[in-house]
Amino acid sequence: MVADDATLRRLLAGIARGEADRLAELYDLSSPKLYGLILRIQRDRGLAEDVLQDVYMRIWQAAGAYRPDAGPPMPWLVTIARNRAIDSVRRKTEVQGPELESGEDWVARIIDPHDAAVAFQDRDALAACLGRLEPLHRECVVLAYCEGRSREELARHFDRPVNTIKTWLHRALAALKTCLETVS
Amino acid sequence: MTGTGAPDPDVDPGDPDLRAAEYVLGTLDAREREAVARAAARDPAAHARIEAWERRLFPLAETIPAAAPPPRVRAALLRALPGGADARQIARLRGQVRRWRMAAGSAGLLAAGLALFLAVGPTLEPSGGRYLAVVQGGGTLPALIVRVDTRTGIAQVRPVGAEAPADRSLELWYVGAQGPRPLGLVGAGQSQVRLPAGAAPDGVIAVSVEPPGGSPSGQPTGPVVYTGKLLAE
Numbered sequence: 001m002v003a004d005d006a007t008l009r010r011l012l013a014g015i016a017r018g019e020a021d022r023l024a025e026l027y028d029l030s031s032p033k034l035y036g037l038i039l040r041i042q043r044d045r046g047l048a049e050d051v052l053q054d055v056y057m058r059i060w061q062a063a064g065a066y067r068p069d070a071g072p073p074m075p076w077l078v079t080i081a082r083n084r085a086i087d088s089v090r091r092k093t094e095v096q097g098p099e100l101e102s103g104e105d106w107v108a109r110i111i112d113p114h115d116a117a118v119a120f121q122d123r124d125a126l127a128a129c130l131g132r133l134e135p136l137h138r139e140c141v142v143l144a145y146c147e148g149r150s151r152e153e154l155a156r157h158f159d160r161p162v163n164t165i166k167t168w169l170h171r172a173l174a175a176l177k178t179c180l181e182t183v184s
Numbered sequence: 185m186t187g188t189g190a191p192d193p194d195v196d197p198g199d200p201d202l203r204a205a206e207y208v209l210g211t212l213d214a215r216e217r218e219a220v221a222r223a224a225a226r227d228p229a230a231h232a233r234i235e236a237w238e239r240r241l242f243p244l245a246e247t248i249p250a251a252a253p254p255p256r257v258r259a260a261l262l263r264a265l266p267g268g269a270d271a272r273q274i275a276r277l278r279g280q281v282r283r284w285r286m287a288a289g290s291a292g293l294l295a296a297g298l299a300l301f302l303a304v305g306p307t308l309e310p311s312g313g314r315y316l317a318v319v320q321g322g323g324t325l326p327a328l329i330v331r332v333d334t335r336t337g338i339a340q341v342r343p344v345g346a347e348a349p350a351d352r353s354l355e356l357w358y359v360g361a362q363g364p365r366p367l368g369l370v371g372a373g374q375s376q377v378r379l380p381a382g383a384a385p386d387g388v389i390a391v392s393v394e395p396p397g398g399s400p401s402g403q404p405t406g407p408v409v410y411t412g413k414l415l416a417e
Contacts, residue, residue: 023261024258031253031257031258035253035257036248036249039251049254049256052257053264057264070235071235071239082210082245086217087214090210122239122243123243127243144211145208145245151213170202170206
């Protein structure tokens with residue numbers, strides 16, 4: 001279930017005024033989505049739970065900084081959750097987690113129309129532009145974004161030097177940007 | 185269709201827009217992430233580059249399936265909020281301080297105080313400025329014995345049965361009329377802590393469970409596990 005923007009905006013405004021009940025409502029509406037995202041990146045469930053709680057504490061403190069004119073609330077919440085989750089895995093210096101198995105086809109899912117809170121044209125544009133990338137470059141971008149994989153993990157996964165992964169990422173991102181500018 | 189439009193091979197890796205993109209993607213290491221976040225906090229243009237990439241890639245976030253978090257996260261979150269259960273517990277302690285102050289002469293409390301003295305068995309000097317708190321959880325055994333000298337402002341802390349959960353620290357608080365003040369972490373052995381200025385003998389000593397190293401905010405953030413009242417020695 002995806003809450004509508006107006007509801008989320010109303011709740012964020014309440015949270016900015018210090019209303020704890022609104023935070024509880026926001027949590028009920030948005031935590032499955034954010035926890036799903038966090039858990040893909042931070043695979044240790046205990047740590048993922050800590051990140052989730054931390055994310056809502058951050059929302060509690062930062063709700064006043066949310067500007068409705070800068071965009072809908074869900075991407076704002078997702079950004080906080082992804083940043084905290086990625087910080088939590090990057091802060092560890094040791095090699096983390098098992099080798100990724102990469103069972104999910106994230107690119108296929110993006111085209112799948114049933115998850116649709118985002119404007120169709122944005123989704124379709126990103127799907128189309130990802131589709132034009134070299135397949136390995138695309139996989140790097142998607143594994144990094146959806147599963148929080150570091151350059152080193154990607155290098156191991158693809159059995160390539162880290163510098164090659166860096167180059168792939170840079171080319172893919174530059175190409176994506178150009179493509180999205182022409183498509184939209 | 186794939187592999188066409190080969191991107192410019194001369195992509196500049198120092199390009200700030202690529203740094204922003206990698207920041208959003210998540211592939212920078214901890215130090216690089218911090219540097220980008222710091223730059224974005226100062227520089228609106230850097231901030232705008234990051235926001236643009238967040239917008240571009242957001243549709244990918246929509247593909248990730250939701251997962252219901254366990255109910256304990258919600259409970260812990262609400263407890264940690266100001267006005268949450270922990271804050272209410274501190275308010276309750278403050279109420280207890282007031283009630284104890286009023287009931288200081290009551291026979292029940294005297295009896296309880298006496299029992300605690302007998303259990304601890306210190307030398308009983310009728311005293312100027314010296315107090316004792318036997319800090320207890322729910323059970324009958326004391327967790328900490330805190331001996332306070334309000335003239336020197338020093339408290340001696342001796343843990344008896346205080347156990348911190350794994351990966352957490354126990355933090356000691358003095359709760360007076362102004363609210364909780366941190367005294368320090370509870371170590372394994374006997375230690376000395378300095379009381380906050382103006383600490384009065386009608387305060388309460390409390391122990392809360394905190395992240396390793398103690399509460400980041402200067403106020404108790406975890407559950408209060410032990411409390412005890414200061415008694416005149």
